[in-house]
Amino acid sequence: MIKVLIDPGHAPGNTNKGPTGYYEYQGVWKISTYLKDILLSKGVQVDFTRTWEQDLTLLERGQKAAGYDLFISEHTNAYDGSTRGVEVYYDYTKPQDEEFAEKMAAKVAAVMGNQSRGAKTRVYTESGKIYNYYGVIRGAADTNCKHILLIESGFHDNIEDEAFLKVDDNLKKISEAQAEVICEFLVIEGYSMAVEEAKQIVKDKAGLEDKTMDFLVNDYRFGESLVIKLAKAMI
Numbered sequence: 001m002i003k004v005l006i007d008p009g010h011a012p013g014n015t016n017k018g019p020t021g022y023y024e025y026q027g028v029w030k031i032s033t034y035l036k037d038i039l040l041s042k043g044v045q046v047d048f049t050r051t052w053e054q055d056l057t058l059l060e061r062g063q064k065a066a067g068y069d070l071f072i073s074e075h076t077n078a079y080d081g082s083t084r085g086v087e088v089y090y091d092y093t094k095p096q097d098e099e100f101a102e103k104m105a106a107k108v109a110a111v112m113g114n115q116s117r118g119a120k121t122r123v124y125t126e127s128g129k130i131y132n133y134y135g136v137i138r139g140a141a142d143t144n145c146k147h148i149l150l151i152e153s154g155f156h157d158n159i160e161d162e163a164f165l166k167v168d169d170n171l172k173k174i175s176e177a178q179a180e181v182i183c184e185f186l187v188i189e190g191y192s193m194a195v196e197e198a199k200q201i202v203k204d205k206a207g208l209e210d211k212t213m214d215f216l217v218n219d220y221r222f223g224e225s226l227v228i229k230l231a232k233a234m235i
């Protein structure tokens, strides 16, 4: 079973807000909750890093990612009031997540009607060692969590992005876009269904022999993902 840990970026009392009444801690809590509901309905195990009142440190929240397939920290951004768009940060030690982050930024930007600012990493160096800049990413990167993302869904200090974020239905659309990319990406990688399980389904339904299955999975470069796709179509 796929396991996703959602980190609603800020606790009540946090002062990050837009010019006309949007509060980041409220918006990202709603996005997190909608995302949780969508993923639950698809059979994913979903947990939060914190309860509504809890205000854990960034590192503590990240460190809860142990054992999860995906850790995603939910935020909205602020800069100079005129900047708009969506950006997604990933763990710099996982270059394979650039595509995941890129797709998510593009998909969410499309529903928000702003631009994708793309996949990003942010690091700092201390005593010759490189660290992820964001504490939650740093904490999660200390665990065995497979994918680590931090999404900034729009700039709440921009009047247009803020107007979008103030409508609950729009927050739902952001969550749906995120869920779509999460499902797509984790399925492509085969986490939603073990390869062995998929092999068994294809073998039984198509009446194939073991050696045919082994040939398909081991000798064809995209064999694993093909078998999973076939199994999903058959059940």
Ligand SMILES: [Zn+2]
Binding pocket: 009, 010, 016, 024, 074, 075, 076
């Ligand atoms: Zn934030």
